[in-house]
Amino acid sequence: ISLTIEPYRRGNSFTDWVERLGYFFLVNHVSNDMKKAHLITMSGPTVFTELKLLFPNDGLTNASYEDMVSKLKLRFDKTETDLIQRFKFNNRVQQPDESIEDFILSVKLQAEFCNFADFKNYAIRDRIVAGVRDKLLQQRLFNEENLTLASTEKLCTTWEMAGNNAQRLQDVGNAAQIASIRSPSGSALAKLAAVYRSNNSGQSGQGRGPVKSRLGFNRPFNSTQPGRGAYSRREQGYSRSVNNSRAMEWRRNP
Numbered sequence: 001i002s003l004t005i006e007p008y009r010r011g012n013s014f015t016d017w018v019e020r021l022g023y024f025f026l027v028n029h030v031s032n033d034m035k036k037a038h039l040i041t042m043s044g045p046t047v048f049t050e051l052k053l054l055f056p057n058d059g060l061t062n063a064s065y066e067d068m069v070s071k072l073k074l075r076f077d078k079t080e081t082d083l084i085q086r087f088k089f090n091n092r093v094q095q096p097d098e099s100i101e102d103f104i105l106s107v108k109l110q111a112e113f114c115n116f117a118d119f120k121n122y123a124i125r126d127r128i129v130a131g132v133r134d135k136l137l138q139q140r141l142f143n144e145e146n147l148t149l150a151s152t153e154k155l156c157t158t159w160e161m162a163g164n165n166a167q168r169l170q171d172v173g174n175a176a177q178i179a180s181i182r183s184p185s186g187s188a189l190a191k192l193a194a195v196y197r198s199n200n201s202g203q204s205g206q207g208r209g210p211v212k213s214r215l216g217f218n219r220p221f222n223s224t225q226p227g228r229g230a231y232s233r234r235e236q237g238y239s240r241s242v243n244n245s246r247a248m249e250w251r252r253n254p
Contacts (some may be wrong), residue, residue: 001029005046012075017043018069038066050075085113089123093131098161104128104153125149129155134163 005024008017024030030038040048040060055063085202088111094103105129116123129141129152137159141147144155149179 005042007042008047008076009044010046010076018073018208032065036063036068042076047072064148082113082115085110085115087126089114092127092217095134096133100132100156103131104156107131121149127154133158136157177250 003024005017005020010016021042024042025038040051045165050072051060051063051068054075055068089107092107092110094100098106107124111124111127113122114120114123125147128149129138129147132138132141140159141155142153144151162245
């Protein structure tokens with residue numbers, strides 16, 4: 001069996017790359033004497049340059065495979081202190097485009113570098129509760145009695161699944177409504193509704209002119225006084241009342 005792996009790239013985990021190299025040795029039955037040669041040839045130019053610096057002169061020829069791997073790990077995989085790792089852990093929150101499942105996995109991975117020991121599960125649980133974006137879910141977790149890491153994970157994943165299903169059902173319902181409107185029967189119904197609205201709006205406006213017109217302040221077309229309309233109904237009634245009163249008074253006092 002002849003398999004290969006890509007060369008190591010700076011910025012990636014050298015420990016992980018060496019672990020993959022170990023599986024390559026296992027599959028291809030590479031002997032211990034040949035591991036060093038395979039490491040130098042397969043790791044790429046970045047690793048070879050570092051090896052020349054770590055083992056100057058003829059030191060690389062006499063160096064063992066284990067010694068080379070150990071020094072390369074210290075060179076490429078510089079570890080941060082527990083304080084820095086815990087600072088990153090305590091500031092980890094769920095991102096807007098991050099699912100709850102991915103958020104929980106990220107918190108667990110970060111916890112591996114914090115040296116929490118027996119407190120690790122409690123720390124992960126607390127960080128999940130504090131870092132979730134959904135405030136309703138967070139309140140639900142706060143109200144849960146005897147909350148464990150396992151129950152926290154189960155509740156979070158169930159909550160997210162229920163929310164996704166509800167959103168899908170709503171999207172399907174909206175799509176069905178749009179499809180029904182676009183169908184021949186739906187199009188005919190929409191046209192009928194438009195005609196009905198048009199007829200009603202026309203009827204509601206018939207016979208209802210301006211307010212002054214409906215109260216009797218209609219200005220005649222032959223009026224010679226600008227801004228002065230004809231007598232209103234109230235004014236006409238008042239004039240008749242005055243004339244009648246004068247006539248009665250004249251009859252009493254001829």
